[in-house]
Amino acid sequence: MSALKQYIMNSRRKFILKSFLGATGLSALAGKLPLFAQIRKPLSAIKPIVISTWNHGLAANEAAWQVLNAKGRALDAVETGVKVTEADPKVTTVGYGGYPDREGKVTLDACIMDEEGNCGSVAFLQNIKHPISVARLVMEKTPHVFMVGEGAQRLALAHGFKKENLLTPQAAKAWKEWLKTSKYKPVINAENHDTISMLAIDAQGNMSGACTTSGAAWKMHGRIGDSPIIGAALFVDNEVGGACATGLGEAVIKMVGSHLVVELMRQGLSPQDACRAAVERIVKKQKNYKELQVGFLAMNKAGETGAYSVQPGFNYAVHNGQENKLIDAQSMVK
Known part of the structure; x- marks a missing residue:
């Protein structure tokens, strides 16, 4: 169906x-x-759970689960979890070690959202290893939601963050190799592609989410994708559930994808069907869908999860306390 x-x-x-x-x-x-309340499991059935995108989500989930298992807040769990990926130089699409733009500069984007609907975002942030924590600073320490570039960096430095060179030797070598041809075309699922997005429910039944990335490799200097945009890469409604996205940011922005998934769950769709409906929208509206990858990951307040992508190859990690496993998402293109 x-x-x-x-x-x-x-x-x-x-x-x-x-x-x-x-x-x-x-x-x-x-x-x-709301229809969700009429057909979904009662809150008493909820147990802590964390889900995240791609196989680097396995290590991130382990860190997030330590917070959840100690009855910590979901917001702390998602921040702690994605920081593991941000600090891993082997992950070339997030944080330290991320591939640079075409000028050789690593620029980072991130957003975070809590159970009350509070949110914070940073974009075009340079020389700060953990943009997700700066996004949380924006949420909790300023009257704003979104800060970019030098202003976001100043905020981070004022709160004790240190400037660091985020361009690793591996990333620098790859950039210099790219300069030989300077061809730019996003590759589907390349390097276990782009963001880490994470959603968690804590022991109190509250949900939060986070998303962080170094963006598309070799992008134009100043390009921003969906990852720091609330409603596009990430959206959480504590009455319904949450959703997050991965893949080509431009395609996600055009349809405010994660917000769409949550609203479909509000109308009664399961997380799986809501993700699929969002992908169907992309396929219908964006003529070049065969050339791009977008995946959605969702979880409702009953702890039910789902995922769907345009192309095969998208996977996600789920940690429920008994196991931390990687699951291959279904896709529109077979």
């Missing part, structure tokens, strides 16, 4: 439920309860 047909079925279910409640004198309740 397609995601669209599933949506129609859930809409009918909602209509029938409202009709029944109206007939029994409880129509006011029908207007107040």
Whole structure:
């Protein structure tokens, strides 16, 4: 069954439920309860869980789980988790060791969102290893949501962060090799491609999310993708669930992808079907979809997860306390 047909079925279910409640004198309740609350598991069924994109999510999940297992806050868990990837020089698409832009400069983007809807973002940040923590600074220490470039760096330095050279010898070598041809075309799933995005539910049943990246390798100096944009790369609604994205940022921005996935879950779709419906939207609206990769990862408040991508090759990590495993997502293109 397609995601669209599933949506129609859930809409009918909602209509029938409202009709029944109206007939029994409880129509006011029908207007107040979101469909999610009507068909999903009760909050008492929720247990801590963390999910993240790509195989570097396995190590990130382990760190996040330590926070969750100690009954820590989901916000602390997602920040702690993605910092592992940001600090890993072997991951060439995030943080330290990330491939530079075409001028040889490593520029970082990140965003974070908590259970109250508070959020913070940084973009075009240079020489600071952990942009996710600077994004949290923006959220908690300023009246703003989004800071970029030198201003974001100044904020970080004022709060004790240190300037570091993030261009590793490996990344510098790859950049110099690229300069020989200077051809730019994003490669589908290259180097286990781009961001790490993470969602977590803590023991209190609250959800938070984080996303961080060094962006597309060899991008134009100043290019920003979806990763620091709330609603595109990441969106969390503590009443419904959360979603995050990976892949070509331009394609995600055009449809505000993660917000779309959450809103589809609000209407009753499962995380899996909501991700699939979002990918179907990309395929329908963006003519060059066969040349790009976008993947969505989602989790609702019952701890149910789902993922779907345009191209095969997208995978995600899930840690539920019993196991930390990597799962291959289904895709539109087979």
